[in-house]
Amino acid sequence: MEEENSNLFLRVYERLHDYYGEQGWWPGETPLEVMVGAVLTQNTNWGNVEKAIGNLKDRGCLSFEALRELDQDLLAEYIRPSGYYNVKAKRLKNLLQMIEDEYEGELAFFFEDSLESSRENLLRVKGVGPETADSILLYAAQKPVFVIDTYTHRVFSRHQLVEEDTDYFSLQQEFMDSLPSDVKLFNEFHALIVSVAKEFCKKKKPRCSDCPLQRVEEK
DNA sequence: CACCAGGCAAGTA
DNA sequence: TACTTGCATGGT
Numbered sequence: 585m586e587e588e589n590s591n592l593f594l595r596v597y598e599r600l601h602d603y604y605g606e607q608g609w610w611p612g613e614t615p616l617e618v619m620v621g622a623v624l625t626q627n628t629n630w631g632n633v634e635k636a637i638g639n640l641k642d643r644g645c646l647s648f649e650a651l652r653e654l655d656q657d658l659l660a661e662y663i664r665p666s667g668y669y670n671v672k673a674k675r676l677k678n679l680l681q682m683i684e685d686e687y688e689g690e691l692a693f694f695f696e697d698s699l700e701s702s703r704e705n706l707l708r709v710k711g712v713g714p715e716t717a718d719s720i721l722l723y724a725a726q727k728p729v730f731v732i733d734t735y736t737h738r739v740f741s742r743h744q745l746v747e748e749d750t751d752y753f754s755l756q757q758e759f760m761d762s763l764p765s766d767v768k769l770f771n772e773f774h775a776l777i778v779s780v781a782k783e784f785c786k787k788k789k790p791r792c793s794d795c796p797l798q799r800v801e802e803k
Numbered sequence: 804c805a806c807c808a809g810g811c812a813a814g815t816a
Numbered sequence: 817t818a819c820t821t822g823c824a825t826g827g828t
Contacts, residue, residue, distance in 0.1 A: 621809095622809090623810095625808085625809050625810090626809080626810040626811070627807095627808065627809085627810045627811080627823090628808055628809080628810085628824090628825080628826095629807080629808040629809090629825085629826070629827070630808080630809065631808090631826075631827075632808080632825060632826060632827085633809090635825095635826090636825095664824090664825075665825060665826075666824090666825070666826095667808090667823080667824040667825040667826080668810090668811095668822090668823045668824055668825080669823090669824070669825080670823075670824090671811085671812090671822090671823055671824095672823090675811085710811090710812075711810090711811065711812080712810095712811085713810060713811050713812085714810095714811095715809075715810065715811090716809095716810070716811085719809075731809085733809050733810090734808090734809075734810085735809065736809095774809090775809095777809095778809060781809090782809095786807090787806085787807070788806075788807085805828105806827105806828085807826105807827085807828085808825100808826095808827090810823105811822105811823095812821105812822095812823100813820100813821085813822090814819105814820080814821075814822100815818100815819085815820075815821095816817105816818095816819090816820105
């Protein structure tokens, strides 16, 4: 049973990898940029996030020190294109404050901390939920955590590969129990799921007939 | 025009 | 515990 499931999930990965090839996520030049992007992309189109990050770069504010010194209302103005700019400015400040408090303001210390400890610290930050925390851990800190998002849930439940009403933690456990714990695999797999969801598994008009995952559940 | 996008916290019953 | 609502821009 567990073995069958493992093969199934890996088969999904292989199908997607064959279809799309390497994804090379996360789009971001530095771990800090990845962290900021993880917060800004909450329920938000990535294109808008790029504009917001572009603003921060233009202002020379895309560093830990610069962001710490930046006034919250000004930060909100810079990240305006990404939407929810007031709450997100606060959330970014909360995140920076946590690193200040727990890691002496050293990003490197945070990235070097254990998976368990850094995850707990992230989840204590107001505005950082499980997906944002795990995105930071996987894509910025390079820790082996599988990131679950709405696309993951939609694609896998549409294909009846997981229960419809499973929660974040249960779904994550299924992936991590079924797959070898490998940063590169988790990174690529999640990125591939986003790609296939965007192309074939839209909320309103899915194009199931051309989807590379059709009949993946058959041996 | 309506709907959607790589969530999360806070409020209500 | 299990819904509901606010947050907000920009693309289709």
